[in-house]
Amino acid sequence: MSDYTKVTLDESEIPTQWYNIIPDLPAPPPPPLHPATREPIGPEDLAPLFPMDLILQEVSQESYIDIPGEVLDVYKLWRPTPLYRAHRLEKVLDTPARIFYKYEGVSPAGSHKPNTSIPQAYYNAKAGVKKLTTETGAGQWGSALAFACAQFGLDLEVWQVRSSYDQKPDRQRMMRIWGAEVHPSPSENTEAGRQILALDPNTPGSLGIAISEGVMRAAPDPDAKYALGSVLNHVLLHQTVIGEEALKQMEKVGETPDLLIGCTGGGSNFAGLSFPFLREKLAGKINPTIRCVEPASCPSLTKGEYRYDFGDTIGMTPLVKMHTLGHDFIPDPIHAGGLRYHGMAPLVSHIYELGMLEAVAIHQNECFSAAVKFARSEGIVPAPEPSHALAAAVREAVRCRETGESKTILTALCGHGHFDLSSYEAYLNGDLVDYDYPDAKVADAMSRVPVVD
Numbered sequence: 368m369s370d371y372t373k374v375t376l377d378e379s380e381i382p383t384q385w386y387n388i389i390p391d392l393p394a395p396p397p398p399p400l401h402p403a404t405r406e407p408i409g410p411e412d413l414a415p416l417f418p419m420d421l422i423l424q425e426v427s428q429e430s431y432i433d434i435p436g437e438v439l440d441v442y443k444l445w446r447p448t449p450l451y452r453a454h455r456l457e458k459v460l461d462t463p464a465r466i467f468y469k470y471e472g473v474s475p476a477g478s479h480k481p482n483t484s485i486p487q488a489y490y491n492a493k494a495g496v497k498k499l500t501t502e503t504g505a506g507q508w509g510s511a512l513a514f515a516c517a518q519f520g521l522d523l524e525v526w527q528v529r530s531s532y533d534q535k536p537d538r539q540r541m542m543r544i545w546g547a548e549v550h551p552s553p554s555e556n557t558e559a560g561r562q563i564l565a566l567d568p569n570t571p572g573s574l575g576i577a578i579s580e581g582v583m584r585a586a587p588d589p590d591a592k593y594a595l596g597s598v599l600n601h602v603l604l605h606q607t608v609i610g611e612e613a614l615k616q617m618e619k620v621g622e623t624p625d626l627l628i629g630c631t632g633g634g635s636n637f638a639g640l641s642f643p644f645l646r647e648k649l650a651g652k653i654n655p656t657i658r659c660v661e662p663a664s665c666p667s668l669t670k671g672e673y674r675y676d677f678g679d680t681i682g683m684t685p686l687v688k689m690h691t692l693g694h695d696f697i698p699d700p701i702h703a704g705g706l707r708y709h710g711m712a713p714l715v716s717h718i719y720e721l722g723m724l725e726a727v728a729i730h731q732n733e734c735f736s737a738a739v740k741f742a743r744s745e746g747i748v749p750a751p752e753p754s755h756a757l758a759a760a761v762r763e764a765v766r767c768r769e770t771g772e773s774k775t776i777l778t779a780l781c782g783h784g785h786f787d788l789s790s791y792e793a794y795l796n797g798d799l800v801d802y803d804y805p806d807a808k809v810a811d812a813m814s815r816v817p818v819v820d
Contacts, residue, residue, distance in 0.1 A: 372454055374616040376447035381439060382611040384431040385604045388642045388714070391430065391649050396717040399685040400675060405819060408685050415586050416593040418494035421487065424601040432604065434486070441485045441518055445474045446608065450616035455744035462764040463773045465622065468780045469613045469640060470747070476541075478750065478782030479636050480511030480596055483605035487594045488515035497590040498522040502552065502577030504632075504708070505531050505752065506538025507782055508596030513545035526552035526560075526580040529572035537786045552577035559583050559681045574633075574708045575680035575694055582683050597633025598678065598689075598712045606639025609779060614643050617777065624655045624777035626763055630755040631659040631668065631726070634712030636781040644777075645723065655777075659719070659726040660755040662734075664802040667692050667711045668719060668726040670809055675819040676710060686817060689716040692804070693812025727759060730801035734758045735794035738784070750782035751790050 389395065398407040410422045417425070424432060434442075453466040471479035491499060499521055503509030509525040516523040525547050532539065532551040539549045552572045553560035559579035563570060570576075578595070585593040595602060617623065627644055629637030637659055647653045659668055667690045676691040678684035689710040696709035711719075718724055731751070738754035740761065741747070749757060756778045767774050784791065793799050 371620045372452055374450040374452075374619055376612060376615060378443055378447070380612070380615060381442055381446045382608045383434055383439065385434060386607040386611060386643055386646065387427055387430055387432060387604055388646060389600070390428055391646055392718065393721065396714055397688040399687045399713075400819065402677065402682060402684065402686055405686070412685065416582065418490045418496060418592060420490040420493065421601050424604055425599060435489060438486045438489050442608070445481075447612045448473050448609070450613055451745070452620075453741070453745055456741055457764065459740060459744045460761065460764045460768065462768040463771065464764040464767040465773070465775045466760055466764060467617065467622065467624070467775070467777045469609055469616075469777070470780045471609060471636075472747065472750070472780060472783035474511070476507065476511040476514050477785065478507040478511060479606060479609060479639060479779070480508050481514060482608055482639065483596065483602045483635065484508070484511040484515035484594070485518065486605050488512065488519045488521055491592050491594070492519040492521055496521065496592045498524065498588070499592055499594045500524045500581040500585040501526070501594045501596065502574055502581045503527045503531075503596065504574050504577075505750070506535050506542070506786065507750070509547065509549065510538055510541045510545070512594055512596065513542040513547035516547070517545045523547040524581075524584060525549045526554060526577040528552055528574060528577055529570065534789055535786050541786070550580075552580050554580060556580070557583045563680070573680060573696060575678070575696065578679040579681040579683055582679060583681075586683075597635040597708070598710065600714055602635050603638035603642070603712060603714055606635045607642050609636075609639035610641060610643030613640060613777065614647070622775050623653050625774045626776045627655045627657045628660060628756045628759045628763075628776065628778040629658075630752050630781065631661045631711060631715065632665070632752065633708045634715035636752075636779055638712065638715055640777075640779040645718070657724050658759060659715070659724055660759045661726065661728050662755060663728040663730045664804050665692070665708070666728040666804055667709065668716070669728045670804060670806065671711070672809070672813055672816075673716060673720055674813070674816050676816050678710065686819065687713045689713045690719070691816065692809055693816055695815060696812055729755055729758045732794065732799050732801050735791065735799065737761045739791070739794070747780065748784040748791070749780055750784040751787055753779065753781045
């Protein structure tokens with residue numbers, strides 16, 4: 368079975384349920400808190416932003432939630448996604464390690480994001496919502512939600528982080544083709560944006576600012592709701608189709624991962640791949656090491672503090688306990704735009720605190736070096752985000768070469784880099800600068816994070 372290069376599943380093998388890891392954890396995650404009262408929030412507190420179906424998924428204690436038929440019908444446009452063994456990369460690295468990658472770039476939007484944008488659009492349409500608002504960093508989430516809204520007849524307004532808006536004009540064009548209205552963030556269209564621009568007219572923006580703008584637009588509009596592409600429990604839940612399929616595919620070729628690696632920004636891609644495998648590990652069936660990989664310039668897990676903090680910059684969202692660099696964090700404009708959020712998903716943060724995950728931070732030059740090796744051997748140009756996971760996989764494969772250890776490595780290639788070629792140009796021209804986020808900046812930001820007893 369080791370000669371397999373591409374492992375496929377039949378359409379009938381698409382998962383029909385999402386997996387909720389919370390009931391299987393040894394301790395429940397801390398609850399979100401109301402930003403004013405600091406008391407645990409209830410469904411009514413989230414109702415201005417989300418439809419009730421998604422709120423119930425956010426707080427669900429059920430291990431499995433059925434995927435609606437209307438969602439499965441759209442999933443069938445690209446799911447199940449292929450699993451590949453990277454034979455050619457292994458040969459380039461001269462490693463005894465076996466490297467597998469689950470490729471989510473075959474979706475219409477070119478990433479894993481439609482796994483959650485489709486159900487989010489469906490549940491909003493079902494609730495009678497007419498319009499969604501959202502933020503996006505590199506543009507993968509914005510384009511995925513634009514595609515989803517087109518499927519279910521919803522209007523969409525997107526705030527894209529200014530640095531990515533300028534770097535990646537093709538993502539804007541893609542969103543507009545699917546019918547979305549797109550603004551650079553911060554913008555003059557919301558009070559939150561105007562406040563930030565008054566302080567710094569040249570700010571590169573951040574996901575926290577863009578979230579504030581999207582929330583500010585949706586909250587007072589009875590016909591509108593807000594949609595988030597990562598971080599929240601229901602988003603991570605929807606992404607578990609990745610890991611459920613990967614489990615079946617690895618079983619088909621008689622392989623069990625010794626090491627599972629995922630890039631982490633908000634945490635949805637990582638959770639989508641890893642949570643089904645973590646379920647099997649908790650059940651004693653397998654025992655992989657599970658490793659998060661983040662940018663050295665946005666190291667929420669490896670340098671951030673585990674604190675209650677706002678999910679947005681202005682402080683409109685509930686307080687959630689997560690690894691955070693501070694809600695007013697403004698990232699260095701690195702090219703991995705989707706990995707520049709100030710916090711990590713509360714559920715990923717909680718599981719990390721339980722000691723079930725490892726985390727490393729890697730500089731962008733090493734990541735692009737791994738991505739170029741991968742593109743030249745495997746043929747796919749990766750998005751900058753999964754290049755972090757590829758860099759960690761290359762590190763491990765080289766270590767196996769040096770020690771002679773044979774190890775099975777599994778990662779998720781969560782999107783292609785066809786709209787990120789300017790990033791590759793900067794790398795190939797030697798223009799990328801590695802940046803370590805300073806401890807002093809973390810300490811300064813923590814002084815403005817709310818103190819919760």
